Structure formats: C-alpha cells, structure tokens
Amino acid sequence: xxxxxxxxxxxxxxxxxxxxxxxxxxxxxxxxxxxxxxxxxxxxxxxxxxxxxxxxxxxxxxxxxxxxxxxxxxxxxxxxxxxxxxxxxxxxxxxxxxxxxxxxxxxxxxxxxxxxxxxxxxxxxxxxxxxxxxxxxxxxxxxxxxxxxxxxxxxxxxxxxxxxxxxxxxxxxxxxxxxxxxxxxxxxxxxxxxxxxxxxxxxxxx
Numbered sequence: 001x002x003x004x005x006x007x008x009x010x011x012x013x014x015x016x017x018x019x020x021x022x023x024x025x026x027x028x029x030x031x032x033x034x035x036x037x038x039x040x041x042x043x044x045x046x047x048x049x050x051x052x053x054x055x056x057x058x059x060x061x062x063x064x065x066x067x068x069x070x071x072x073x074x075x076x077x078x079x080x081x082x083x084x085x086x087x088x089x090x091x092x093x094x095x096x097x098x099x100x101x102x103x104x105x106x107x108x109x110x111x112x113x114x115x116x117x118x119x120x121x122x123x124x125x126x127x128x129x130x131x132x133x134x135x136x137x138x139x140x141x142x143x144x145x146x147x148x149x150x151x152x153x154x155x156x157x158x159x160x161x162x163x164x165x166x167x168x169x170x171x172x173x174x175x176x177x178x179x180x181x182x183x184x185x186x187x188x189x190x191x192x193x194x195x196x197x198x199x200x201x202x203x204x205x206x
Contacts, residue, residue: 080128
C-alpha cells in the first residue's frame, strides 16, 4: 500500500479489515480482497484471481504419532486443531487422499484466530495441527521444525481474489489499484507473508 500511495499522491484510501463476508454495495466498498479456496458465486460481482498457494495440514514433529496418522482422517481425532474463523461456523478440513478419494473431516478448533502467524507459532509449539499455506510453513518445514500430517493427502489451495461490482464505470483509482496488485504479485514484490481474510479498499477517485 505505501508504494501505491506514493505512485498516486492524489488518492485517499480507507481500508477495513474484517473476517465478515462484506456486501460491496451495502457497505459502499469499491474493491475487496478475499482469500478463499473457491470464490462465492454471484452474478453481480466481478472476481479477479490474483494469487494462489499450496496448502497443507501440518504439525510439530514432536506432536506427530506415526501410529495414529497411519489411520488416515480417523487418526486426526487425537490432535487438537487450530483454524482461522469460519464464515458459517463449521470447521472442516476438505481432504483428498492420494487415490483421489475425498474426505471432509469436521473438527472443533482449540484456537480460532485470523492471525495466521499466531496459528503458525502455536503449531510450532506443539499446541495442535493446522492447515496453512506454503508461504507460512515452508521455512520451518525446511528447517525440520514442522512436518506434514498424513503425507500425500492434499487440501484445496487458498486463493487471493480482487472482487468488485462491475468493470464498467470503475473509478480510475480502483482500476489503478487492481492493476497495481497484479503488477506487484506478478513481479514477486507483492507475494504475501500473511493474508488477511477480507481487507476492503475504499479510495477516492483520481
């Protein structure tokens, strides 16, 4: 955001961060950034994919029990889970087995927070297991401080979307912001270290 504001000194920005799925029209929002495995279907909005990451169920090696994990999803019941907030109040790991079989594992998290770095630290401390994107867990996994839970099983990859009401009549400042996001992510400069669930952007027109 600082670089965007530097480039466009006449633009004023109001940013809101929330885990609530906002209504762009009712909340008077020009563009929202949403992190989801799949975008919500809505004929009234335009969805622009920006970024995606691998996601894995991970835990501390000191916590892992080879015997229980060999049981597949049934073995997960032995572990506390950690999660970001759920919009519908249900917490489900949507797992796919190596043979392509899908399994929804419903759980009640011991810790729920929108702060992915806090979840990451809790997993490192052995508090429980969690589904985290690669850019969060990779360094610790490379160092041997984290291990995959049920290797070979996969989760839907989280994706970052820009969501806005219409391509027609888009304010110049909003169009410039979306183009800026695409530029930063394609160049690697905008790769996130942490993705808030729902930042909302409300600029004044250029």
